[in-house]
Amino acid sequence: MRAAARRLIVAAAGLLLAAGAWQPAHSQGAEKLTVRFTWKLKGEYAPLFVALDKGYYKAEGLDVDLAEGSGAQTVLKLLASGKREIRLWTRGLRRASREPGAAGQGRRALPDQGADGVISFPDVALKSPKDLEGKRLAISVGETFGDMLAPFTRINNVDISKIQQILMDASARTAQFLTRKIDVMSVYLSNEWPQIEKRAGVKFNVLRVSDFGLNLLGASVIVGNAFAEQNRKTVEKLLRATAKGYRDAMADPKHAAKTMAKYMKVPEDPEVLERQVEATVVSTNAPAGKPIGWQDGADWQANLTLLKETGGIPEIKPLAAYYSNDYLQ
Secondary structure, three states: OOOOOOOOEOOOOOOOOOOOEOOOEEEOOEEEEEEEEOOOOOHHHHHHHHHHHOOHHHHOOEEEEEEOOOOHHHHHHHHHOOOOEEEEEOOOHHHHHHOOOOOOOEEEEOOOEOOEEEEEOOOOOOOOHHHHOOOEEEEOOOOHHHHOHHHHHHHOOOOHHHOEEEEOOHHHHHHHHHOOOOOEEEEEOOOHHHHHHHHHOOOOEEEEHHHHOOOOEOOEEEEEHHHHHHOHHHHHHHHHHHHHHHHHHHHOHHHHHHHHHOOOOOOOOHHHHHHHHHHHHHOOOOOOOOOOOOOOHHHHHHHHHHHHHOOOOOOOOOHHHOEEOOOOO
């Protein structure tokens, strides 16, 4: 998030979507675009598949391909390389700010309120942040909650020195948690939480960090600056159709999950998929009287302040360098 004008297009709903790049081409009158996710298909992406399935993109004259990704780092490298792609980012501003290729190359849209949480087994008390004291907490490099642990504990008057932070590889955290080697574990409520709970066969205690003063922006669409400036109408069309997909998913998450299931290359448990979609729409940014995905400058300022405090960015630029509501209708 350093260097020149990393502007964010604020548009549609509530998750920090970083999708692939735009690849415009014209075929039989429709403009072809590729929206690439940062990872494999999951419930978080359901609103876009609702928009696709209901023909909202087609109605805007767009032939949209929703494509799987291979990791956030690849996404940002492609964006920085100048490829004409759209990216759907789902893992928070701090992660995006420090990945290679993140410097001043794109604008964001659709940020949501992040779906970060902490879970524990039923016999491990976890009703408030204060309950983290005396617990073993798994920390992974680049993990959002671990990065924000210091400000989170400060906000909630928690003694961070009383939390036993155990550094481990991200891929090992779930196994360590399920075998009770650690007491508490941070999760993305719109992805990992339903999967782990289903695997364990128990209902975990859940601490939603947004309920305790840490309102992190979650997902957003990232579009290259040059493409956004040269193809304003195309961006508006994509965001307008995507917003309709979010609207419908918010109104009927169960149907959205069933729609998503039709496109899954690797089938997901129906209950897990439904819960992923429900957690996604709950965090969708839809302020009263504003278009879905509209961004509040105060939210950005608060998140940028946290990023600077925790070393994610060296300085805070004027807010206009990060996002814009101009593409929303």
